[in-house]
Amino acid sequence: MTFLHRQMRDELGNKMNSRFNRWVINSPKTALVIMSLVLMLACIGFKNAWLSTSFKINFDADNPLLVAMNEQEDTFSKNDNMVVLVVAKDGNIFNRQALQAIDELTDLGWQSPYASRVDSLTNFNSVESDNDNIVVEAVLDNPSSKTDEQLAKGKQAVLNSPELKGYLVSNNGRSSIVLMTFQLPENPVGEIKQISDHVHHIVDQVAPKYPQVEFHVTGTVEASSSFTDAMLKDMALLLPIGYGLMIASLTLLLRSVWATVITLSLVSVVSMLVMGIKCWFDGAITAVNMFAPTMIMTIAIADCVHVLTSFLLHYREGLSKKEAMLTALTDSRKAVFLTSITTAVGFASLNFHESPTYRELGNLVVFGIGVAWFVVYALLPALVMVLPIKAGKPQTGAKQFMTAWANWVIKYPKQILAVMAIASITIIALGMPRNELNEMFTTYLDDTFEFKRSNTKLNEELGGIHRLLYTLDSGKENGIYEPAYLQKVDAFATWFRQQQGVSNVYTYTDVMKRLNRAMHNNDSQAYALPDSVELAAQYALVHEMSLSEGQELTNMVSMDKRKTMLTVIVSETDSKALLALNKGAEDWLANNAPAEMKTKGVGLDLIFSNMAMTNIPSMVYGTFLCMAIVALMLAIALKSPRFGLISIFTNALPVAVALGLWGFINGRIDIGVAAVGTLSFGIVVDDTIHFMTHYQKFKQAGMATVDAIREVFISSGLAMITTTVALIGGFGILAFSHYSANANMGFLTAVCMFLAIIIDLCALPAWLVWRDKAEVHHD
Incomplete structure (x- = not known):
């Protein structure tokens, strides 16, 4: 049948x-x-x-790492950025010509569409003390009007800030970056091209004036x-x-x-x-x-x-x-x-x-x-x-x-x-x-693109193009001022700085150390964390009131002062090395940090x-x-x-x-x-x-x-x-x-x-x- x-x-x-x-x-x-x-x-x-x-279209909306990254962006500032690498051909990024180029790019960067923040050497705020008062000022801004002595003082202020080395300035003092951050709409289409074109336009506008300086454009928006x-x-x-x-x-x-x-x-x-x-x-x-x-x-x-x-x-x-x-x-x-x-x-x-x-x-x-x-x-x-x-x-x-x-x-x-x-x-x-299972996010495009060539140059100069981000929770509102919390964050940052391939760790504890040093008459021995909640909160309040618009610490501190973000910049490497580094970091937190501080690293490279x-x-x-x-x-x-x-x-x-x-x-x-x-x-x-x-x-x-x-x-x-x-x-x-x-x-x-x-x-x-x-x- x-x-x-x-x-x-x-x-x-x-x-x-x-x-x-x-x-x-x-x-x-x-x-x-x-x-x-x-x-x-x-x-x-x-x-x-x-x-x-x-890049988010490559991942499921419920991907745990993507969800964590979105939550992090909701808590802190977004990380959509353009990076202009400035390299001094004479090897000294602190010469007047190079600083003028950086200053001009910084001013023009603020005019970019959707710009929310611009960070550079010329708007970096040095923290000094003057008669028991904290003085926060950009010591390298408007370099054309500065004397040689003032520029030398500004250079010293930068070099005395460990958090800037490998981040805004290279360790050898040869190059620096202008970092422009943008607040993009949820599903950007034409905005990406608009921002990229504008930044390239201002670089093309500035470059002819400074023949002794090289310019390279990269960043997540440029990607x-x-x-x-x-x-x-x-x-x-x-x-x-x-x-x-x-x-x-x-x-x-x-x-x-x-x-x-x-x-x-x-x-x-x-x-x-x-x-x-x-x-x-x-x-x-x-x-x-x-x-x-x-x-x-x-x-x-x-x-x-x-x-x-x-x-x-x-x-x-x-x-x-x-x-x-x-x-x-x-x-x-x-x-x-x-x-x-x-x-x-x-x-x-x-x-x-x-x-x-x-x-x-x-x-x-x-x-x-x-x-x-x-x-x-x-x-x-x-x-x-x-x-x-x-x-x-x-x-x-x-x-x-x-x-x-x-x-x-x-x-x-x-x-x-x-x-x-x-x-x-x-x-x-x-x-x-x-064969080995591996991924190199930075090699997705070939060398015919300026983005790829600029990334290679950035890695050579500053030693880092990967970013690993960690949201560290204190467990309560205003908890970031607790000495125990600050010490644990600082210990975590110290562990990272000892790892191979890490070029910089950017953390709130370094800001608190600079403030403490300033309040102790710039004594280098006082480059340490404040020893009380009251002192830390006082330092933070005075510092925040002294900052100009666009220089707030919202990129590393939550609005309720409960969480801080620790950013790790890593030299170009592959997925196996990044995952191993992140695994070590998560294990360190699991073994050494309180329960509320335990977290997972996020970032596109990690995802x-x-x-x-x-x-x-x-x-x-x-x-x-x-x-x-x-x-x-x-x-x-x-x-x-x-x-x-x-x-x-x-x-x-x-x-x-x-x-x-x-x-x-x-x-x-x-x-x-x-x-x-x-x-x-x-x-x-x-x-x-x-x-x-x-x-x-x-x-x-x-x-x-x-x-x-x-x-x-x-x-x-x-x-x-x-x-x-x-x-x-x-x-x-x-x-x-x-x-x-x-x-x-x-x-x-x-x-x-x-x-x-x-x-x-x-x-x-x-x-x-x-x-x-x-x-x-x-x-």
Whole structure:
């Protein structure tokens, strides 16, 4: 009864598909009009599109570290900033020319849109005592009016402030920064570019006046602006190049201009439908999802090519256009459906990725695969019937080449398997261990961007570009004045200063020490914390009343005086080192601080680092689940558990070898590389499916193994090569992206595609021949 139900269901499905195909073939203009209306409706969604450059989009809204960072920004000032690094060519940042440049940048910085604070050497407030009164003044402001003695005194005041070294001024006195902080709206769009352009404008305005000074611009706002520029450059250059590669490969391999036009039209329609519908609901275009159209088009090409090559083959053999089209749709239906499902499973596995941007990418491509499958059967036949596509001459050269390839594989199966096994095992064994799970947030953009070059220079000069932030709670209002609290914070800061790679620790206790020293007639021995609550509160009150607007301590002290923020500046390093440093800090607090002071470090660098470390287990699980699902689907579809298992081998091997090669090439498993396993497996399985479904068909027709393999090469080999070339071009072009995560993912995926076609057209048929000979010998 079950068999009868299955047979009736299959026959019903075939009749429905055949009826729909005949309707499209017989009414192509109607089908084209309907699809055009649907496309126009979808494209209206593009009016909602906008570029999203906030780094926070890479994390879930409920990510504990992101929640902690948002709470910290609500408690203290936000950390959106622009940094202008000023380097004195003569090695002395305290010379009059350099200080005048800093002073001018400081004044102009206040005029920047959304500016809430500007910190520099020339508005740094020195704390002195004068007849038992605290005098707070900017000792280096307006340097052009200062005498040499006054400048020397100001220099000494800076050098006597340990908290400034490695923060506002380099330890060697060669360079300094102007730090501009901004209060941005919740979802900034044009504001980022507006601020960046303004700061670059004032630097360009100041720089010509001071030829003995170098200027370099960086900061979190500049990072967001640079990512926007990178996205626009990639879209302007890589997408057209990718499109051009598709045209070239399709024209060369299909040998039909109209077939190429049809394919490009279809994949363009699919891409616009998907992204248009996406923008109806969410118009945010990110550095990751901006490449979804390229991926969708590249994958959709595979469906088109397999149907069109089958159509052209039958058309050139003498069938009418209608008969050839209907036959091609019928012949390719099972393989195209299976490849669509398995590829969708691969991309759906990206939902195990820790970053929502990659999960969105996976879901977009899954949706695109479904749309592509429908469009191939709804639009491709209509275009073929309407356009004057000609049969042309049979491609005897291609047939001869594929036949020769098949004969070579059939002749040397053992040798092919041996060579590929030795090469694969060697690469995997030697290359895989070289890989390490790591992330370098500062290397996301390449050296063509000033932001990257400025970060490198900043790290060289001041020795730190990473920021770790710790909110230290006293447990009660005004509790930050308690001596016990201040001493514990100071001990925590001292521990950090002893750690390798830490260039500066910026903490409220240093302010209190300066105030205490000032109240003791600037005695260096009095650079210590006040010993009573009353004294600390008095110092703080007098100090706050003396500060000018914009110099308040809201960037390190909460409004209720319950919490302070300790900022640690770390030299450029990788995620493993940052996480280890943060782990040591959290352990120190757990072992040495009261319960209310225990906290976790926050900051974008830490969130990215943590995601890199937690992402791999998730993606490994997703990859194995993808393999299991695909193997089960193939075992059921091909009615052969053996073929289901062999599909795991033929499609996991390219990924494993590619990762082995990656160990020799780079070795860092970052946010992009982590996605390659699931992404590639879902794609490379397509060629295995096409090979095995056609092989089974010919075997069931009574052919011997070698004849069936030879026929697969002739009927499907060219289509497999064509789609692989298109896939390599589509993903390979990402290797030239300015965004390193996309570049690494694209390059490694392209390598997987190349290895997969070699395995599917060499190792797989060689194994089939060897297995057949072994079974015959056994019998």
